[in-house]
Amino acid sequence: MILTAIVTPFDGRGRVNEESFVALMRHLADNGSDGFVVAGTTGEASTLSDEEQLGLIELAVAERPGGKTIVAGTGTNDTRQAVRLTEAASELGVDATLSVTPYYNKPSRLGLKRHYEAVARATDRPVLLYNIPGRTATNMPPDLLAELAQIENIAGVKQANADELHPIDGLDLYAGDDKTFARTLDIGGAGGILVATHIVGNEMRRMVDEPTRRAEIDASLRDVYETLFLTSSPTCTKAALNLLGHDVGGLRLPLIEATEDELAEVRAMLLRHGLLDRERAQAPSTASASAPPVQARGA
Numbered sequence: 001m002i003l004t005a006i007v008t009p010f011d012g013r014g015r016v017n018e019e020s021f022v023a024l025m026r027h028l029a030d031n032g033s034d035g036f037v038v039a040g041t042t043g044e045a046s047t048l049s050d051e052e053q054l055g056l057i058e059l060a061v062a063e064r065p066g067g068k069t070i071v072a073g074t075g076t077n078d079t080r081q082a083v084r085l086t087e088a089a090s091e092l093g094v095d096a097t098l099s100v101t102p103y104y105n106k107p108s109r110l111g112l113k114r115h116y117e118a119v120a121r122a123t124d125r126p127v128l129l130y131n132i133p134g135r136t137a138t139n140m141p142p143d144l145l146a147e148l149a150q151i152e153n154i155a156g157v158k159q160a161n162a163d164e165l166h167p168i169d170g171l172d173l174y175a176g177d178d179k180t181f182a183r184t185l186d187i188g189g190a191g192g193i194l195v196a197t198h199i200v201g202n203e204m205r206r207m208v209d210e211p212t213r214r215a216e217i218d219a220s221l222r223d224v225y226e227t228l229f230l231t232s233s234p235t236c237t238k239a240a241l242n243l244l245g246h247d248v249g250g251l252r253l254p255l256i257e258a259t260e261d262e263l264a265e266v267r268a269m270l271l272r273h274g275l276l277d278r279e280r281a282q283a284p285s286t287a288s289a290s291a292p293p294v295q296a297r298g299a
Contacts, residue, residue, distance in 0.1 A: 001191035002204060003071060003174070004033045005042035007234045007241065008056060010249035016052050020247050022063045024198075027246065032201030035069025036060060037098055037193050041135070042234045045073050047252040054088050061093045071193075075100035075130060079115045083122040090123040098128045098158060098193070103136035109144060116148050126155035128193075132176060133161055142166055158193045159184075178225040182207055182218035195233060196224050199240050199275065227269040230262050239266045243276060 006028065009020035025036060038060045039045040039053045048056070057072045064070055072089035074097045076082045086097050099119050107115060120127050129148060133139035140148070140157075142164055148154050149170030159165050160176025167173055167187060175184035175192035184192055185207065197204050200221055207214045228236045232255055239258040241248045243266065250257050258266060270276035 001034045001069070001174075002032055002197055002201070002208065003035045003037050003069065003191065003193045004028050004197040004201070005037045005040045005193050005195055007198065007238055007248055008039070008043040008045075008048065009247065010252065012249070014250075014252065016048075016056060017247070017249060018056075018059055020249070021056065021059065024241070024246055024248065025060065025063065026065055028197065028201060029065035029068050031197075032203075032205035033068070033197055034191070035071065035095070037071045037073055038094075040073035040098060040193075041100075041132075042195055042237065043073065044234070044252055044255065047255075050085070053085070054092065057089050057094060058092045069095045071096045071098050071128065073098050073100075074119075075102075077102035077105050079118050082115070082119050086119050086122040086127070090125050094125060096126040096128055096155070097123060098130050100130040100132065101136045101138050101140055103138070106138050112138070112140065112144065113148065113151075116154060117151055120151050120153040123153060125153070127153050128155065128174065129157040129171070130176070131157060131159055131161055131164075139164075142168060145171060156190060178204075178228075179222070182214050185211070185214065195237055196221065196228055198237050199228070199244070199270075200224055200273065223269055224273065227265055230265060231258070236262060236266050239263055240270060243267065243270060 009017040011017040038057050039048060045053060060070050072094040074082060074085035074089050082099060089097055102115055131140045139161060145157055145168045149168060156172035156174060157168060158174045158176045162180050165180055173184060173189035175181040178194050178196040181192040181194060203217055203221060207217050230236050235251060235255060235258050238248050238251060
């Protein structure tokens with residue numbers, strides 16, 4: 001399964017751009033994605049208010065393209081808040097939730113188990129664990145993941161620790177990085193929660209559908225993966241999407257838009273892959289600040 005960790009578009013006033021979000025979701029559905037992780041790291045969840053986060057999840061469920069999966073990012077480092085968000089997202093009708101390892105406070109092994117027991121009790125939907133020690137400073141090793149798999153409703157793991165990318169009994173395994181997607185499929189994983197699918201979704205779909213050419217396709221996309229992560233995500237992904245005409249706007253501080261050098265590399269990558277013509281490559285990389293604001297639902 002290919003799940004795109006979808007970006008959160010902002011309008012010229014820095015508000016969530018619901019119209020652009022729905023348009024992007026539909027575009028991705030038509031270009032390789034089986035579903036979406038909404039309000040994850042790539043969706044800048046850390047700078048969304050609870051109201052914005054749950055509003056975006058509600059919008060995704062309401063506007064989901066037919067047959068597509070909606071996974072809500074509901075993890076945080078406060079167990080009570082993670083429980084509240086998981087409960088709320090489940091009530092909104094998501095198919096599953098993604099719960100990142102608590103960050104900054106560095107819980108013990110037993111603390112992690114208690115945290116995920118509480119989160120799993122808050123829903124009747126599958127919970128995907130998210131192991132990304134590079135961001136959280138806490139790793140969940142394979143033996144701990146196997147132990148957590150015994151908790152009812154814990155169904156899978158997004159593994160972003162490439163050194164410990166192994167099948168885990170009782171868990172569906174999802175690649176946590178674009179660059180490990182091919183390897184995850186090769187070892188029998190369920191798929192990936194990916195970023196490059198914003199740009200090359202159909203090619204990444206071919207990695208699922210054409211296993212004999214998987215290594216070749218993966219090699220041809222390595223520069224895409226690298227370019228999109230030249231700096232903190234989703235900086236370069238949003239730059240690429242804007243260049244391609246998707247109007248996802250800028251980022252919220254402390255993240256900033258791509259520098260001139262980064263933007264030049266994004267343009268060059270898009271040109272190499274035939275995704276951008278020379279004329280469009282010279283256009284501004286972000287949505288116009290004068291674009292009319294999108295009216296919030298219920299306003």
